[in-house]
Structure formats: C-alpha cells, structure tokens
Amino acid sequence: MASHAAARTADRVAGRDVIVVQDTSELFLGGRRAKANGYGPVGKGGGVRGLLLHAALAIDAGNDALLGLVDAQVWNRDRGKVTPRRSRATADKESQRWFSVAAKAGKALSAARSITVISDRESDIYEHFARRPANIELIVRASWDRQITDPLAAANHTRSDEPRPSTPYRRPLSQALGHRRVLPHAQDRGF
Numbered sequence: 001m002a003s004h005a006a007a008r009t010a011d012r013v014a015g016r017d018v019i020v021v022q023d024t025s026e027l028f029l030g031g032r033r034a035k036a037n038g039y040g041p042v043g044k045g046g047g048v049r050g051l052l053l054h055a056a057l058a059i060d061a062g063n064d065a066l067l068g069l070v071d072a073q074v075w076n077r078d079r080g081k082v083t084p085r086r087s088r089a090t091a092d093k094e095s096q097r098w099f100s101v102a103a104k105a106g107k108a109l110s111a112a113r114s115i116t117v118i119s120d121r122e123s124d125i126y127e128h129f130a131r132r133p134a135n136i137e138l139i140v141r142a143s144w145d146r147q148i149t150d151p152l153a154a155a156n157h158t159r160s161d162e163p164r165p166s167t168p169y170r171r172p173l174s175q176a177l178g179h180r181r182v183l184p185h186a187q188d189r190g191f
Helices: 002-010 032-036 096-108 126-130 151-156 173-177
Strands: 017-030 040-042 048-060 066-075 114-119 136-140 147-149 170-172
Touching: 002 066, 002 096, 017 032, 017 040, 017 066, 017 096, 032 048, 040 048, 048 096, 066 096, 096 114, 096 126, 096 136, 126 136
Parallel strands: 017 114, 114 136
Antiparallel strands: 017 048, 048 066, 147 170
C-alpha cells in the first residue's frame, strides 16, 4: 500500500520544492487483552499495548498543498526484551525508520526540484546525516546542544591580514543559530 501511494505522490512532485515531514505515532489498542492478542508495548511504561506507525507526507513548499504519502511503516514491538541499544547494530534498531524515509524520498521524489526532509529529535543521529542521499536536505530538531564553530564569526572573518585565532570561538548550537524560520531555496521564490 505504501509503495503504491509513494508512486502516486511521485507523479505530483515534478519541478516542485517538496518538504517531507515524518514522525512516529503510537496506536493504542488496549492493555491485557491487547497483550494476549500479541501486541507489544507502546507509550511510556509499557502498560499499554498497540502498534507503531511511522508516516512521511510530502508537502509543496510553495503553497503548503499536501502532495501525498511518501512512506508508511507499521510495526509491533513483540520481540520481548532486546539487547541494550548501544550494543545493537544500527540496522537492528527502530531508528532505521528515519534513514529509510530519507532514502525512499530521494528515490521516489527524484523529479522534484528540491527535497527537504524534516524530523523531530528522535532522528538526531549521526548516521541520519551521514547516510543522507545527495538529493535530500535535512532539517532535524536537535536533541541536545552541541559545540560548533560559530558559523557567523567564521563567515565574517575573511580578511587575510587579520590573525586567525588558534582555537575557534565555540558555543552551544542553540545559541549560535537560535530559533529561525527556515525556508528552503528562498532565493527561488523571490525573497
């Protein structure tokens, strides 16, 4: 079903700036009865049982029109106890869903002028950025502050006759970039 929907969405994206929004939802199906029917834990604490749905929708960046479904994954946490996440390979983790959407969007929506995938802090994983397809841009809500070289100071420090500091000024990412509205390819829309 998801692959059919993605093919239909692909027909609508040619020449457009596309935003792909992805997130995971918990489908609560009950407690003891759902457990007896084989549904795994969802939510905090694991007392409620159900399924998980990870959906990705394509939206036209120019007019906010919904273009369609890019991907949908449904799974059941029915494997019982799993090994600690740091001991598992990335391919064995639920976080694989973030990489999968970026890869599928890159292939299915290749006729788009630009593709920007947006996701929440759960996708703030190094591999998500490292495995990003070449035709995909990512906007990810940061999970924690990181130390980065101040991009504004680096951009403004271009005169060769001024001494460069031996260690760059560093500050948390949230202070360096702040909260800004991001518009992909703003120059293409006359801003």
